[in-house]
Amino acid sequence: MELYTDTYYIQRIRAGHIESFACLADRYSQTVFALIVRVVQNREDAEELTQDVFLKVFRKLDSFKGDCAFSTWLYRIAYNTALSAVRKKKLEWLTIDDSTLNNFADTAVDNGLDFETTEARIVLLEKALDQLSPGERALILLFYKEEKSIEEIALISSLTQTNVKTKLFRIRKKLYGLFKQMED
């Protein structure tokens, strides 16, 4: 059970009780780290970036107007920090062209991804995720792992809701393609 809301802690931090920031960090640091580590694919970098994210949050807390949930605002900072860190490293990832993706029928994708959760499947998923671009990984993780709504993802990624839906749809297709490739 959560004793106090994020707003309560934010007000306390703004009033000078910086120790309240530890409560916000306790609440979100693990999930933010889990997202960043998947996006940047390096534990040490992810730890450092998670710390950067929380320091940015602390610095910019006065500019948080409360027009969206605190968690959405926090994830937006985490998403941008992780993606700019990856962009600096100029990593390469697999690209599947549109024609290949169009070859997969929507129903085939739905049926193809309708399988039992097994250890082997989880390993396959992790391998497939590694082959997505960092942006794609972030979006699909926000949707499935962090269970964010399309509206929230749109706010986090600064994309339109339609764009998010289209991207998620394509990422699912891409994952299906990768699953098929790895299984064959």
Next chain:
Amino acid sequence: MEKRNDKMHELFRAMPEDKLPASFRERLMQEVAKEAEIQQRRSDRRGIWIASITSLLLVSLVLVFFVCFKMPGFRIPGFNMGEIAFYFSIGCSALGLLGLDYLVRRKLEKKAALSNKSKNQE
């Protein structure tokens, strides 16, 4: 797209999560404390700058009014050595009397304390 009740969702949920080290919170809070100190110093410095600039502006404004517009029209009277000597002698006498008062009081208090002591011994 907003259907998250599929097998993919289950698979993502079952995926193991990397854990943050236990020392993370402590390290983060140390950095936050440092950052808070920097912010405090920055805000103090900003306050000093604002106060200094405001004071300078006010002084400049007064000087501009005084020099250019001769406002307000007051005049500093010239010094009269006779008057200064008179007030100085009064000040000196007052200070002398205060000192004398202090010495006399101290002597009397000492005397009273000694007599009280001898009375108690008897």
